[in-house]
Amino acid sequence: MTAAAPPRERGPAIPDPAPAPRGARRGSARRPGQLGWLFSVPALIIGLLFTVGPLIIIVMFSFMSRPAQGGGVIYDFTLDPYVSFLFQTDFVGNTTFDPRYLTVFGDSLWQALVTTIVCLVLSFPLALWMATRTEKLQNFLVLIVTIPFWTNLLVRTYAWMLILNDNGIINNASKALGFGKLEMLYTPFASQLGLIYTFLPFMVLPIYSALAGFDFRLAEAAYDLGAKKMTVLRRVILPIATPGIISGVLLVFMPAFGSYVQPVLLGGGKVLLIGNLIASQFGDARNWPFGAALSVIILIMLMIALMAIALYSRKSGRKVEIAL
Template sequence: MSVQAPERAQDPASQTAPTTTAKPNRLRTPCRPGQLGWLASTPAIIIGLLFTVGPLVIIVLFSFMSRPPQGGGVVYDFTLDPYISFLFQSDFVGNTTFDPRYLRVFGDSLWQALVTTAVCLLLSFPLALWMATRSAKLQNFLVLIVTIPFWTNLLVRTYAWMLILNDNGIVNNASSALGFGKMELLYTPFASQLGLIYTFLPFMVLPIYASLAGFDFRLAEAAYDLGARKWTVIRRIILPIATPGIISGVLLVFMPAFGSYVQPVLLGGGKVLLIGNLIASQFGDARNWPFGAALSVIILVMLMIALMAIAFYSRKSGRKVEISL
């Protein structure tokens, strides 16, 4: 005979309550003190979309539109003729031939932009390095001196250079006093190039100075103490530190100089046709808005390629490059 143990009474207190999984709080976490929500940035986003992205979208759309039979504006018929006209020309019979005229304009603009960038870099690097090695108070004063040209309008500064370079200007008066005679400076490619260098020189100085301002130059002094030569210190210590500023300055100078309009027209007298003058003439005298928009899009694509190249370099080298002054 088997004896069964009596069943134990279950104590309600000993029973484990069913586990309940806490649901995550799907409500938005409150903003930290001093932090604004996304609604506060809505006006700025709308303004940015309207006045920054909006004109770019309009230009891109116009570049694929047709030209009206007469007058300016566009006809809302999709076509690739504005881009085809950049490289090819069709006669009255319908024969299409290669036309290098606009490529020459791009080549001249590219050459002036490259010369402007190279000269600005050669002048800016020693100046920025010298500024970064001064005392803090003197650095602030020197930065103020570099930014003083921004206080006046570009047209005013350009007209000042016209007064300096004309036949009765300071340069020609000094040249005549020294016995060299007067030189033809105004309304020449040299005057246009000089105006571009003067205009964009601060855009190269400030980024390089910003890269060098936080550098501890005691490291350079230690390299000198260890027997390194001056060019070795510059090449292996200072240049790597200044590289992000150099890249930023090159982009800030090259792209505006490539599409500049004021200096070639006022100082160069329009004798050298550059891409900025060509775009202005297409929207003005020629009244060919689609072709002018297509030229603007080509410049925009070049800028995007340059930005992508800089982003690729920044990711590969691990150096943060900011396109800012």
């Protein structure tokens, strides 16, 4: 006969979970400090009214007709605002290709492209140097970079007008050195300089944010293994900084493309960019549908850029955030 197995020791009894309250659904339990979706309704309403609402109005206006006199729109659907971007119809009714607005777009693209390239060339070494400093010094350098945001853009632009005018610091130094007076204010150069100054922090901060968490001991290890400086920069550091570079390029290129203040104040109105053209359509020309159509075209370009960045992020596996 086999001996009976000894009885197993039982652990402490586990109490049954408390019954869920009547009417509660599965997955509806909130974590401590979590609020319900009803608390977000006011913010959603404000966002829809002041963000999505104006965009919808602009898109609707771009398909409306222009009144015979004065500003505003007539609620008759038409594609004339978009057709007039590329074609012009004379009094007889003949339609011909008109490249004037394409030229404005080309000038805007060129200034935005130059601004982006110069900001990238200046920002990458600065952001890399900032990321290799001590934590205390990094915080101080970030503070220095963000100081321009504390002052209104108009004030900073007027300061550049004082620097670049005939009696400014640069011209006084040029005269003292015997080079004579330099014509800088109210020129394309002044407008370009104002754009670079304005959007430089928008390139520095994303690149620095991408490099700040990088362990630079990996770069030292690459040096120890015999890699050259350019190889380390290209194979180790640049891939880490790529998301920040892409974010900075978009944050600089699109605002610079539609910029208004710098071409007007520093360029003296001699530099006609897309931002000035849109403002003139809503102001002097009182052609609201065409101004809205130009705004929609810029919006479409921005959406294409965002879609391209999302596609790159998905294929490369690198998370790209459009944020400072």
